[in-house]
Amino acid sequence: MAEDLPLLAGRSAATLALSLLDKAFSHLAGGAEEIYKEELLESVRRILTILDEAERRLIKWRFPSLEISIWEFTRAVDEIEDAVDEIQYHRLEDAAVRRGPVSKLVKRKILARFVPGSGLERLREAVVRLGHMASVVYRYYQRSVARRAPGVAAPSPSEHERYPSWIAADAVVGRDEEKGQVMRWLMKLPAEEAETNPVSAFAIVGMAGMGKSALAKLVHDDPQVPTNFDIVVWVKVSFEFRAAAVVSDILRSIAATEPGSSASAHLAEKLRDKKLLLILDDVWEDEMRGRWEDLLSPIRSAKRGSKILLTTRMQSVADMAATTIGGEFECLKLDGLQESDNFLLFKSLLNPDVNSEDYANLLLIGEQISKRFGACPFLTLAVVSHLRDDLKTSWTDVLQQHWYQIEGIYSILPSLKLSYDHLPARLQICFRYCSLFPRGHKFYMDKLVDMWVSSGLIPFPSREPGDSLPATDNVSILNPVDVGEEYFTALTRKSFFCRMLETDPCGGNQKEYYVLHSLLHDLAQLVSRGECARVDNGGFQDVMWTTRHISIANCGILTHERARKISYLRSLRTLIIESESCLDQETELLLGEILKSTKCLRLLQLSVPSPFHVLDRFPNLIHLRYISLISCDESHLHKIFKSYHLQVLKLSYLTAKEPDLSDMYNLRCLRSLHIPDNMSSKIHELGRLTSLQVLRGFEVVQNDGSRLSTLSNLRSLRQLGLMNLQNVQNCREAMEVKLKEKHDMRILLLSWNRYNNDTRLDDQIIGNLEPNREIQILHIHGYNGSVLPFWIANSLLVNLVSLELEYCIKWKSLPSLQELNLLQHVKLQHLFQLEYMGLELKELTDTNEPGIVCLPRFLRSLIIGWCPNLKILPTIPPSLEVLILKHVGFMVLPGIHQRESKTSVKSELTFVHIQSCAHLTSLDEGLLECQEQLGSLSILIISHCESLRHLPRNGFAALHHLKFLEMVACPLLKDGNTEGNILPISLKNLDMNPCGSIDVSMLLSLRNLSFLTKLTLFNCTNLEKLPPAEIFGTLQVLSDLSVARCRGLLSFGGLGAVSSLRMLSILCCDKLNLSDSPQGCCSFMLQELRIDCQALLFVEPLQSLRYTKELYICNDCAMESLAEGWLLQNATSLHSIKIGIAESLQSLPSQMDKLEALQSLHIERAPLMKLLPQLPASLSKLTIWGCDPMFMKQYEKDVGPNWGQVKHIAHVDIKSYSEVQE
Structure with a gap:
């Protein structure tokens, strides 16, 4: 898969060399060197030319000598880069020493260490080596590739996307919703569309294998299409988009003749007064707008209402099409199938025998396989083609493998790789x-x-000088x-x-x-082999001698041999080390040896607690640009300060309470600084770090010199956080920071201590902290003044994208911000006195046209919390995607802004959360009144609105894209004014937590919710029984049901009819009738069952369960033994049993050894247990916490009389009650 990596690495190295050689020869001054420089540049350009030629011819490397020579060529470029870097390092070191407060004698000794001759000699040798390797690469190329390797034709984008021969190519599962969206667009009447353009377009965007073409084919074959369009044309677009070829294909489809020289004019004539549907399948062109214009020129002569439906892998193609076509444009991002749909596809393609009852346990494995592979339909087809005739042996193996490791399906990779090649x-x-x-x-x-x-x-x-970069002031x-x-x-x-x-x-x-x-992600790992390696529990074989970037995810796998292998990597640039726990001494030594040898590192990230011994090797790492540490002590911090090339420094924690940061000013290349809050103000001469772009948490401290004037020279700042601004002495100091002159700044945080009561200067100081007009993100926290700064009141920050105002407790009003056209995110929290935005309450309520005052027109998210005096808002724009209102004084939810001359505007809202709005009484006004406008709303949460009485008149049934609905703690809700079903058929997740009298009507509305996957019922006290089988039977994909604290629940109802159920939890439902009459057979197979009363296992449908994998019984104080019969009927599948707080449990069933699949047994608080029965050989983990001390001694390791009974178990953990308490 990585066979073309030498070509890519060689091209990158040659490109770098062209710019690097100018810098190298600026150090090697002289006439002879200039002549050699031109010869070397010509050699490098020649290498770049032949590698470009190889790429165009799609030559795959099968010439080991050539491949090695290219890697050596890249190493020679690395050596030049390192040599130049070392020379520059010592110059930076020289400058740091000259600035430092040391004696002349000490300076002289330090400077004597830098011998220019040695560095220049290494550079000269590296340059000569580069010239030699360039000649070797060219010679090998001429001998091997140029003479013997023919070019290979570029594959068609769809060449590898072929269905197996035993599958109908139009097999599609689970795309009804997506097809409906496209069909609604197709059937939209021309009168509803833009009047200036006869053609509108729709793009289906998705990764390779997601079924874009299959969805387009479903639409193409729909019987409504030919009745609504005069001409329907399907064109498979070639990898290279050529308008003339597409026009010719359209003409052939329409006229069934070969197009002539005037094909475009001929097509325009043919399309005149005809309504066209043009389907462009697999489009790649995202750069040349002229090619799109050439195609659209004849198509625009078609009748109004004509459509273009295109499929593509790239959003950039959809953007290009939208810009060029103009008019209304819609886009569907085609993600993977839902888990349930992917499993349906999986099952539909299997051998029919596997779907019988005899293979039910095998289907549970198949369900996990279908989840594992990203819900990609094409990949699912490929996996099933491998498994369909295998009735056991491969299924478990496939579950443990990456898809590209499965024999026979590796061939789908080239199709996925085309996107990368492009x-x-x-x-x-x-x-x-x-x-x-x-x-x-x-x-x-x-x-x-x-x-x-x-x-x-x-x-x-x-x-x-000599960088060869263009001269510019930008x-x-x-x-x-x-x-x-x-x-x-x-x-x-x-x-x-x-x-x-x-x-x-x-x-x-x-x-x-x-x-x-x-x-x-899998593709990235495959194409980067030989260059990048992520080492976790496996995968060390990916570390090769050419590797440049390594991430070690588990330090525990490091051995001396593996550490030595990493140490030999001469071109290692990136080293990322992760560990959740502190390292042992041996591992620290191994990592220290790695750092000692890998002297050319540019990036070091140690996500390891307290790696202090590892840091001893810092003085060797003179090339470092990036250091990220969880913790660091002061001694090692000063070693870091000698990494003069350092650009990014991230320290999460400093062990010293008052660290000495005085030498940090020597890091003149530092551009991003992330250190604990309050530390940046302790940096001596911070103003010298003129390259700094990111500075967070600068604290203004009284009487210690940490004044804002320190920051005046940091003109490159892009992100700045100022804390404790109440300590600013006067307006002059506020002006000295010169925020308005920092034209690169995009992010600004201004923070006061909100508990400060001295606000005399606050109003004046904030006015003098006016940022530049280019600022994009502004956060003001804890400001205690009462006057709004003029630059907010007058909406002067015209480029603002995000605004957060918190704990500005004295502000009573804010502008509507309507003039800020770029503003996308607004967050207002703890503005306790805020009463209105834009207009006062009386003016807003007296306005006959509710759309006259609006929030910013392109706002995407609005979060308002703890503003109890805010009674009303301006209308929200249709662009808003996220709306969160908590502890706000609204009596009515805000409405959606209506544009002029439009009867209805579609809102982009996807997420709405309304919580603790104490004065809100009805949802039948404002936002949820016109649900047809909320076509994108997918998540709706309404909670703790104690005065809320009324749902919308039609419930939520008209929210056709609602996926998640949570109704929590609205005790006065009633359904008296609702009509028909309350819930939309699109719902996937329903969470009910006591909401007045609507519980029963909500459950009755579950009928035919064919997308519902999760149902949670919590504390629904009015609920006496679950829905009948007639309702449960329509829930085709319900997989997760949780019922808790429903104290009035008496019956399971028709629960057994839910065939798709995989997770069931029944807790704290004390009135369930354990002698209830049978409810019919159980049709589901559970992955997990959670109960707090074992007696429920004797009630249908739980009594009939087979193939359960995990059983959890918690807090059943009456249980004396486990239900042996139930366990045995689930013996072939039960992997885990967990018993929590079983104070009456005396023994386990005598036939426990027959639970052949059991791997884990966990028991807590069972002080009455005396002995264990024979346990199954499959058991690998036994945990018993809170047992009797005598019981524990029976099974004490190596010495207990019954130890032999459990010694075959890999992990045994038995503790008495006293040990657990400790």
Whole structure:
């Protein structure tokens, strides 16, 4: 898979060498060197040319000598980079010594250590070696590749996406909702669309194998399509987008003739007055807008209401199409199938025999397999093709493997890799670097970009003469962080990174992060072999002599041999070490030896508590750009201060209470500083760190020189946090920080101690802390003044994207911020006196046109909490995605802003959380009144609104995309004004926690909720029985049911009819009738059963359970023994039994040894147990806590009389009650 890595590494090295040689020869001045420089540059350009040619011809390396020579060529480039870097380090060291407060004699001794001749000699040798290796690479290329390797045609994007021969190519499961969305767009009448453009477009965007083409085919074949369109054309677009070819394909489909030279004009004539549906399948063009214009030119002659449906892997293609086509444009991001749908697909493709009752246990394994592989339909098809005729042996093996390790399905990889091949080389290397992180890792753009830059993926440009960089006054062009952010954005637009927005339902805090799909993560690991290696419990074989970046996820696997292997890596640039616990002495020594040998490191991240002995090797690491440590003591901190190239320093914890940071000012290249709050103000001469871009937690301290004027020279700051601003002495000091002149600043935090009562200067000081107009993120915390700063009151910060105001307790009003068109996020918390925004309450309520005052038009999230006097809000814009209102004085929820000349505007709201709004009485007004506008709402949480009485008139049934509904602690709710079903059929997760009298009507509305997967009923005191089988039987995918503290519950109802149930929890339902009449047979197989009364195992449908995997019985004080019959009927599947607080338990069943699948047995607080029966041979973990001391002695290791009965168990942990208490 990594056979083309030498080519990629060689190209990157050659590109770097072209810019590096100018810098190298600036140190090797002289006429002869200049002549040799031109010869060497020409040799490197020649290497770059032949590697580009190899890439165009798609030559795969099968020439070991050539491959080794290319790796040696990259090593020669590394040696030049290291030599230049070392020379520059010693110059920085020289400058630091000259600045330091030491005697002339000491300075002379220190400076004598730097011998320019030795460094220059190493550089000269490295340059000569580069010239030699360039000649060797060229010679081997001519001998091996140029003469003997023919070019290979580029594969079609769909060449590898073929279904197995035994499957119908149109087999599609679980895409009804997505198809419905596309069909609604197709059937939309022209009158509803933009009047200026006859053509609208819809893009289906998704990763390879997600079923984009299959979904488009479903739409194409729908019988409504030919009745609504005069012409329907499907075009499979080639990898290279050529408008002429697409036009010709359309003409062939329409006229069944070969197009002539005037194909475009001919097509325009054919389409005139015809309503067209054009389906463009698998489009890649995202750069050349002119090609799109050439295609659209004849299509725009089609009749109004014509449509273009396109499928693509990349969001950037959809963006390009939207920009070029104009008019209304919609986009569907096609993610993986739901787990239940993927399992249905899995089962539908198996041999029919496997779906019989005889193989029920095997299907449980199959269900886990279908979950494991990312819900990718194409991958599921490939896995099933491997398993369909195998009735046992491979299934468990497949469950433990990565998909690309399974024999026979590796062939799907080239299709996935096409997306990677389509990336420019500079993005490919950044993508490969992501393989250092685990699956599901949350990537944050600023952190990852810092790592890219520091590891050398985006070389830090110099502004010295001879850099060959373009002369410009625009500093950002020279800033690698800006370049890295552009790369990150490009990978996101090309759908490698998926943007996620994590919203904390409790605090309302939002955090934006990015993830790689699991298949793309696997791809990154495969294409980066030989360059990157992540070492966890396995995978050390991926560490090769060419490896440049390593992440060690488990220090416990380090041995002397493995540490020595890492130490031999001459080009190692990145070393990430992770451990949740402190290292033992041997491991520390091994890591110390690694750091001693790997002298060329650029990035070191030690996510290890107290790695102090490892840090002894810091003086050797003169090339470091990035250091991240959990903790550090003062002695090692001063060693870090001698890493003069350092750009990023992250320290979570300093052991010294008053650390000496006086030498930090020598880190003149430092641009990002993350240290504990209050520490940055202790840095001596902080103003000398003129490269600093990120400074958090600068504390203003009275009478110690930590004044704002210290920051006046830090003009490169992009992010700044100022704390304890109540200690600012006067307005002059506030002005000296010169915030308004820091034009690169984008993030600013201003914080006062909110308990400070002296607010005499606050109003004046905040006015003089006006930031520059380019500021994007502003957070003000604890300001005690009563006057709003003029730069907020007048909405002067026109580029503001995010605004957070907290504990500004004296502000009574805020502007609507309507003029801030770029503002996307607003958070207002603990503004206890705030009464209105924009207009006063009377003006808002007297306004006949509710849409006249609106919040910012592009706002995406609004969080308001603990503003009890805020009675009403301006209307919210349709762009809003997240709305959180907690402890607010609203009587009515805000409405959605209506644009002029529009009868209805669609809202983008996806998440709404309303909590503790004490004056809110009805949901039938405001936001939820017109539910047809809320087509995107997927999560709705309403809790602790003690005066809330009325649901919307039609409940929530019109919220057609609602997935999660939580109704908690609204005791006065009643359903008297609701009509019909309360719940929408789209619901997947329903959480009910006592809400007045609506419990029963909510459960009756469960009928036909075919997407419901999880149902939670908590403290529903009015509930006497669960729904009947007629309702439960319609819940086709319900897999998780939890019922707790429903004290009035008497009957399970028709629970046995839920065939899809996998997790069931019944707790604290004391009135359940244990002698209830049978409710029919049990149709489900449980992964996990949780109960607090063993007697429930004798009540249907639990009595009939088979194939249960985990049983948990907690707090059953009446249980004297376990239900032997029930255990035996689940013997072939039961993996785990956990008993919690069983004070009456005296013994275990005599036939426990027949539980052939049991692996773990855990018992707590069972003081009456005397002996254990014979336990199964499969048991690997036995835990008994809180037993009688005599019982414990019976099974004491090696000496107890009954130890032989349990010695075959790998992990035995038996403790008496007294030990557990300790």
